[in-house]
Amino acid sequence: MADDILNAADDILASDERMAVLTVALDGELGESPDTIPFDASDEEIKRWATEAISGGTIPGIDAQEVDFTNYTVRRLPAKDGLPDRVFVRPKTEVGGPAHLEVKCKVPVFREEGVDVRYIEVNTDPVRRHPDGPIQVQIVIGDQSVVVKADSLAAALANAVNC
Amino acid sequence: MAVLETIVVFDLNGKAIYWHTPNDRSAGYVPDSDDLWDFLWENRHRVGGYAHTHPGYGGVRPSGIDLTTFDAIEKGLGKHLLWPILSFDKMVCVVRNPLFDKGGAKWTLAGPLTVEFDWIDELRRLSGSEDSPPP
Numbered sequence: 001m002a003d004d005i006l007n008a009a010d011d012i013l014a015s016d017e018r019m020a021v022l023t024v025a026l027d028g029e030l031g032e033s034p035d036t037i038p039f040d041a042s043d044e045e046i047k048r049w050a051t052e053a054i055s056g057g058t059i060p061g062i063d064a065q066e067v068d069f070t071n072y073t074v075r076r077l078p079a080k081d082g083l084p085d086r087v088f089v090r091p092k093t094e095v096g097g098p099a100h101l102e103v104k105c106k107v108p109v110f111r112e113e114g115v116d117v118r119y120i121e122v123n124t125d126p127v128r129r130h131p132d133g134p135i136q137v138q139i140v141i142g143d144q145s146v147v148v149k150a151d152s153l154a155a156a157l158a159n160a161v162n163c
Numbered sequence: 164m165a166v167l168e169t170i171v172v173f174d175l176n177g178k179a180i181y182w183h184t185p186n187d188r189s190a191g192y193v194p195d196s197d198d199l200w201d202f203l204w205e206n207r208h209r210v211g212g213y214a215h216t217h218p219g220y221g222g223v224r225p226s227g228i229d230l231t232t233f234d235a236i237e238k239g240l241g242k243h244l245l246w247p248i249l250s251f252d253k254m255v256c257v258v259r260n261p262l263f264d265k266g267g268a269k270w271t272l273a274g275p276l277t278v279e280f281d282w283i284d285e286l287r288r289l290s291g292s293e294d295s296p297p298p
Contacts, residue, residue: 025239095232
């Protein structure tokens with residue numbers, strides 16, 4: 001009896017779940033999955049479902065293949081103009097890096113009169129920085145920034161100490 | 164004018180077809196954009212490349228974020244593009260390396276181009292070059 005109630009509750013919850021059409025941009029095609037997915041699922045879940053749908057060849061117009069959507073983004077479009085809720089999995093378009101580094105360490109700054117040093121960040125994250133690049137130190141001064149190699153700073157410091 | 168990274172999308176003849184100057188861009192970053200993606204998608208048959216600035220002077224190289232974005236957009240559009248990156252006095256053009264499967268790097272720099280870009284000065288101006296004199 002208890003199981004029946006729980007199952008019924010699950011059915012009600014499931015029927016109330018907001019479902020969306022999954023659309024993927026790949027190889028110059030815009031493929032639509034025949035299966036709907038929860039509109040409010042996490043980006044990670046949506047990318048996983050998209051990956052499975054592509055590898056399983058269930059999206060018409062897109063050849064079955066192994067695909068990595070790590071550098072894709074998820075866009076949710078609420079129902080409008082007679083169209084249902086839609087979830088798009090599409091490539092990201094961002095560029096840049098130094099101003100968007102994951103900050104692992106903030107360094108105190110001695111302020112100099114007339115120089116608007118806003119902050120200094122040290123990025124040690126091997127994923128976010130250039131794959132072949134060194135650990136970076138970004139110095140943001142006013143609206144401009146400069147990125148230098150951490151080992152260069154360390155070498156300069158060592159030389160200064162030894163002088 | 165503040166120094167800001169800026170993007171221009173150009174067609175197969177190298178002519179500018181879309182200027183991307185969102186208010187939330189900064190000196191070192193242009194965030195993801197639905198508008199930019201929509202333009203790239205709707206014009207995918209005539210898009211030849213996507214150029215952006217690294218405001219400042221001196222040599223330029225793509226960041227890790229740049230390269231993963233190049234890779235994703237080419238995957239989505241199903242075509243290879245030219246990816247120029249400009250400082251206020253230098254420019255490189257990044258392309259996918261056709262020898263990648265032979266052990267080369269995934270991306271490489273294009274050699275001399277046969278096309279002339281007429282958007283270079285404007286892209287640098289929109290990135291703040293006029294208020295950022297050479298060192």
